[in-house]
Amino acid sequence: MKNTKTFTSTISPELLGWLNEYSKQTKQTRRELLEDAIIRYRRDIKRKEMKKGFKRILADVSVVEFAEWGMDDYSNIVKRS
Numbered sequence: 275m276k277n278t279k280t281f282t283s284t285i286s287p288e289l290l291g292w293l294n295e296y297s298k299q300t301k302q303t304r305r306e307l308l309e310d311a312i313i314r315y316r317r318d319i320k321r322k323e324m325k326k327g328f329k330r331i332l333a334d335v336s337v338v339e340f341a342e343w344g345m346d347d348y349s350n351i352v353k354r355s
Contacts, residue, residue: 293308
């Protein structure tokens with residue numbers, strides 16, 4: 275059973291030329307390079323989304339107070355151990 279899907283797209287001749295050259299230099303297939311690039315791009319997007327979320331949370335005083343309260347609790351538990 276095949277675990278991949280095929281898709282067709284267009285790319286500028288300059289990028290395709292670079293991809294072909296880099297593929298030869300690194301002895302990786304174009305598919306491997308493109309898949310790695312997409313995985314990294316997706317990871318970067320997730321990081322940016324998380325960063326926005328954390329900034330939004332930090333703006334909420336009640337959430338910050340709750341987190342600080344939790345840290346005090348954690349500190350007390352550790353001290354007792």
